[in-house]
Amino acid sequence: MAAEVTVTSSDVGLVSQGGARRRPRAPWLRSPKVVAGLGVAGFFILMGVFGPLIVPADPSATSAAVLQPPSLEHLLGTTATGEDVLSQVLAGARLSLVVGFTAAVVGEAIAILVGITAGYLGGLADEVLSLVTNVFLVIPVLPLQILIVTYLGDGGWLLLALVIALTTWSHGARRLRAQTLSIRQRDYVQAARAAGEPTWRTVGFEILPNVSAIVITSFVFHVTSAIVVQTGLAFLGLGNVSDWSWGSVLYWSDNSNAFLLGAWWWFVPPGLCLAFLGSGLALINLGIDEVINPRLRTGLKAARLFGRARAVGNEH
Amino acid sequence: MSTDWTARPSATPADADAVLEIRGLRVDYGAGAHAIHAVNGVDLTLHRGEVLGVAGESGSGKSTLAYAASRLLRPPGRTVAGEVTYYPAGAGRQEPGIDVLALPPERLRKFRWTELSVVFQAAMSSLNPVLNVATQLTDALEAHRPGMTRRQCLARARELLELVNIDVARLSAYPHQLSGGQRQRIMIAMALVLEPEVIIMDEPTTSLDVVVQREILARVMELRARLDCSVIFITHDLSLLAEIADTIAVMYAGKVVEIAPAEVLCQTPSHPYSAGLLSSFPSLHGPHRTLVGIPGLPPDPRALPAGCPFHPRCGEAVAACSRDVPALFALGQRHQAACLVREAAAHAELNATDSRQASPSLPGRAER
Amino acid sequence: MHFLLRRAIFYLIAAWAAITTNFILPRLMPGGPVEAVMARHEGQLSDQAVNALHIAFGLDPNASMWSEYVEYWRNLFTGNLGLSFTYFPTPVSTVIAHALPWTLVLLGVVTLVEWILGTFAGIVVGWRRGTWVDAVLPLGAFLRGIPHFWMGLVIVTVFAVTLDWFPVSGGYSSDLLPNVSVPFVGSVLYHAVLPALAMVVGSLATHMLSMRNMMVTTLSEDYVLVAEAKGLHRRRVMLSYGARNAILPNVAGFALQLGFVVSGALLVEKVFSYPGIGYVLFQAVHNQDYPLLQGILLITTFTVLIASFLADLAFFALDPRTREA
Numbered sequence A: 001m002a003a004e005v006t007v008t009s010s011d012v013g014l015v016s017q018g019g020a021r022r023r024p025r026a027p028w029l030r031s032p033k034v035v036a037g038l039g040v041a042g043f044f045i046l047m048g049v050f051g052p053l054i055v056p057a058d059p060s061a062t063s064a065a066v067l068q069p070p071s072l073e074h075l076l077g078t079t080a081t082g083e084d085v086l087s088q089v090l091a092g093a094r095l096s097l098v099v100g101f102t103a104a105v106v107g108e109a110i111a112i113l114v115g116i117t118a119g120y121l122g123g124l125a126d127e128v129l130s131l132v133t134n135v136f137l138v139i140p141v142l143p144l145q146i147l148i149v150t151y152l153g154d155g156g157w158l159l160l161a162l163v164i165a166l167t168t169w170s171h172g173a174r175r176l177r178a179q180t181l182s183i184r185q186r187d188y189v190q191a192a193r194a195a196g197e198p199t200w201r202t203v204g205f206e207i208l209p210n211v212s213a214i215v216i217t218s219f220v221f222h223v224t225s226a227i228v229v230q231t232g233l234a235f236l237g238l239g240n241v242s243d244w245s246w247g248s249v250l251y252w253s254d255n256s257n258a259f260l261l262g263a264w265w266w267f268v269p270p271g272l273c274l275a276f277l278g279s280g281l282a283l284i285n286l287g288i289d290e291v292i293n294p295r296l297r298t299g300l301k302a303a304r305l306f307g308r309a310r311a312v313g314n315e316h
Numbered sequence B: 001m002s003t004d005w006t007a008r009p010s011a012t013p014a015d016a017d018a019v020l021e022i023r024g025l026r027v028d029y030g031a032g033a034h035a036i037h038a039v040n041g042v043d044l045t046l047h048r049g050e051v052l053g054v055a056g057e058s059g060s061g062k063s064t065l066a067y068a069a070s071r072l073l074r075p076p077g078r079t080v081a082g083e084v085t086y087y088p089a090g091a092g093r094q095e096p097g098i099d100v101l102a103l104p105p106e107r108l109r110k111f112r113w114t115e116l117s118v119v120f121q122a123a124m125s126s127l128n129p130v131l132n133v134a135t136q137l138t139d140a141l142e143a144h145r146p147g148m149t150r151r152q153c154l155a156r157a158r159e160l161l162e163l164v165n166i167d168v169a170r171l172s173a174y175p176h177q178l179s180g181g182q183r184q185r186i187m188i189a190m191a192l193v194l195e196p197e198v199i200i201m202d203e204p205t206t207s208l209d210v211v212v213q214r215e216i217l218a219r220v221m222e223l224r225a226r227l228d229c230s231v232i233f234i235t236h237d238l239s240l241l242a243e244i245a246d247t248i249a250v251m252y253a254g255k256v257v258e259i260a261p262a263e264v265l266c267q268t269p270s271h272p273y274s275a276g277l278l279s280s281f282p283s284l285h286g287p288h289r290t291l292v293g294i295p296g297l298p299p300d301p302r303a304l305p306a307g308c309p310f311h312p313r314c315g316e317a318v319a320a321c322s323r324d325v326p327a328l329f330a331l332g333q334r335h336q337a338a339c340l341v342r343e344a345a346a347h348a349e350l351n352a353t354d355s356r357q358a359s360p361s362l363p364g365r366a367e368r
Numbered sequence C: 001m002h003f004l005l006r007r008a009i010f011y012l013i014a015a016w017a018a019i020t021t022n023f024i025l026p027r028l029m030p031g032g033p034v035e036a037v038m039a040r041h042e043g044q045l046s047d048q049a050v051n052a053l054h055i056a057f058g059l060d061p062n063a064s065m066w067s068e069y070v071e072y073w074r075n076l077f078t079g080n081l082g083l084s085f086t087y088f089p090t091p092v093s094t095v096i097a098h099a100l101p102w103t104l105v106l107l108g109v110v111t112l113v114e115w116i117l118g119t120f121a122g123i124v125v126g127w128r129r130g131t132w133v134d135a136v137l138p139l140g141a142f143l144r145g146i147p148h149f150w151m152g153l154v155i156v157t158v159f160a161v162t163l164d165w166f167p168v169s170g171g172y173s174s175d176l177l178p179n180v181s182v183p184f185v186g187s188v189l190y191h192a193v194l195p196a197l198a199m200v201v202g203s204l205a206t207h208m209l210s211m212r213n214m215m216v217t218t219l220s221e222d223y224v225l226v227a228e229a230k231g232l233h234r235r236r237v238m239l240s241y242g243a244r245n246a247i248l249p250n251v252a253g254f255a256l257q258l259g260f261v262v263s264g265a266l267l268v269e270k271v272f273s274y275p276g277i278g279y280v281l282f283q284a285v286h287n288q289d290y291p292l293l294q295g296i297l298l299i300t301t302f303t304v305l306i307a308s309f310l311a312d313l314a315f316f317a318l319d320p321r322t323r324e325a
Ligand SMILES: Nc1ncnc2c1ncn2[C@@H]1O[C@H](COP(=O)(O)OP(=O)(O)O)[C@@H](O)[C@H]1O
Pocket: A017, A018, B029, B030, B036, B038, B056, B057, B058, B059, B060, B061, B062, B063, B064, B065, B075, B076, B077, B301
């Protein structure tokens, strides 16, 4: 037991590659990239939870101080109608995140359902589900989402999240299908199926645990793209732009030609939030990818450890 | 100028006819306390014109040894100690050896394939799927023989395919259009393209069925004799080596545990592991035969047992085996084994038959 | 031929699905499509506009759903997508035909530039894996996460508003008449620089990262080790063994990226008031121009399908394994 503890607390890479007897449940939690990414994402989640509560001013309160650059009074300046940008960004975090996460949860659920069913059942079911998946993959999502949202009118954030989920699940489904297909070929799964184990058991105990890394990475990716989609739609003026989100801040700034007025403080902060949240989430995926695909693990550390002249065979 | 620091003037082969000498080679995967010592102090000499067989269960470090000796090790693998010296042909005893592990990049590139080529374990994945056979056979020629015309290169490729019994029409084929046996033969042809002095073959026939395996082996041996090169032949199948090797080295847990001329090792194996390995393959058999002759599993390379790494599986182990690490000792002219039980027996025998002669340390004992 | 035939059939099915979705979507609206639109416009629609809606939705009060569907297809084949509300009474097909070339040229140039640079950068960064060059990875992840349209806002602020090096908006200088002359083409290129830049930065990063990952994965293949063992020149190992194989999944995955790229481009056009589909789309959203929105969905889908098929042709040429019967 003691030995195992020391092994698992060591380099994640060696553990997962050498096939230690019992793998830690989530080895990627030890990757520094994942930890850093979780830190960044955690910061924004806190912003989403507490942002609307700690705003320095009512985000919709206009004032005479219009288009003020950042100052002590307004840390991120003011809008063309004198609203406080910082308050808008803080208040907007919640809607952006809620739509993003809801869309990702629902979208991944569809992806799991479609992807695993297709991969596990094979045959005609696979043909049909793969076809549907691939059709959704090639249809450009933005015009489709715009069309649906325009038809539905402003139906609130939940409806918007559902529309995003319904139009973006295909990437995850495609990856899950491929992975399920390869797991299905493995001996122990074949054996379980042959022994007449009920499907839900095989799927629940053999397939799902083995696709968890893919589910996580595609969920994380899904969150990012759903937030970007929500922002893009709001930027176009779809949905209710008087509900604060990062996208509606951008919409109003664009509506008032903030960039022509040089009011960079108005549209830079929401975009930067998006970019940093996106990088944090991307970092999580980068780390997980390196853990599940050891071939990608070529860190600087490795290069330094292995000296130069004689250690590495293929120096170039 | 660069010749000076790669050549080792002081290094003359221990054996006059050595072509490749491996001394004290150690290879780790990873670093620090959790490093796997995949090759753990190996000495081997390949003689000119010899087929040196290396046998051992999977995981014993055979491939790692081959990669390290040919400078093909990839991270996290690294050579932590040892020397590999190559003695070029022709120039006789005066010719200094080449320190392979210290060759600078461009000299290493030139050394590769012209002096030493490799037939890799995985023939199925050793061919580039998007280049045709002709391209893959001739690109080594283009890299090393800039003077050759395209026509000459193709003629050579054709010649090689004939040598390994493949229809020359297959030159324009892509790897996915070839069978496993054909791919393996093409890999062998590829290794011969520059007629190197040394060829390392890492389980060249393991993934093939028995009939194809036989046929390819026969051809390999025929070609070796004709081209007069030296071969290191790696396999887990000891009985196969009995038929083709001149000398056999048996590896266990990263070390050579016994080395002897082929007939000696196959008829009177000394190390219990060699004996077990031998009994698991009554004859040339298919690749997936389990080792019925040896109980237990190969050791976990991360947690090798103390003492002799083989002792937990050994029927003859004594108390000392779990304490002391055995080193190679000489049993005969060219026969060495690393077994405490055998060593003690040899001692006793020596003392009994020749009690006048004190026997302090045995000759030929390798440092460990 | 099998491979291409299979792909072609798939694209036909995808096109059918997009067209049928377009037909069905308005019918899912509560109270029927025209009534819903009327309600949205508070009854202020002319008879002609209502008629345009009927064509766009394929509605015929006296016909069954099936014959409406057939009629819808017939209209499609004659290029009749109804009339745009925004540019009333211009037909949707005319509006799109005017805007589409701008988008195609902009997107084409962006894709080409981004592909060449991204592939090249990915090859180099992948080849130098494990060295200081890996430091570009977090930067790449950061750039990839930025929405293109926001990048456009930043770029226009810096290079157009502040530095005044490039025009703020539009597709060409307003004092020139569109024709094939040197000043006009020059003006078009000049106006395209910033929108293109806004799209290239992010998609280049995306492409570089995926090419780099494929390169690293490919370089650990056995055949690359063999190439090294053969003492081939570095460049040959890197290009013919590494990059040549690493590029295949990227070509195959081109279609999957395209939807994102097109979506990004549409928003960027809006930022720059670039006279392409994106700008028209924005107008359509603004005016609840259903016929135009539907037309845009169709045309962007067809564009993506055609581009994907071109990528399939490239894949077919690059990978001998697709040439099996
Ligand atoms: N890339 C690697 N990373 C970590 N350990 C490795 C790697 N390659 C081989 N090993 C370890 O090194 C030991 C020797 O492997 P190898 O040389 O392939 O043995 P053989 O060729 O005799 O089957 C094994 O225990 C294996 O687990």
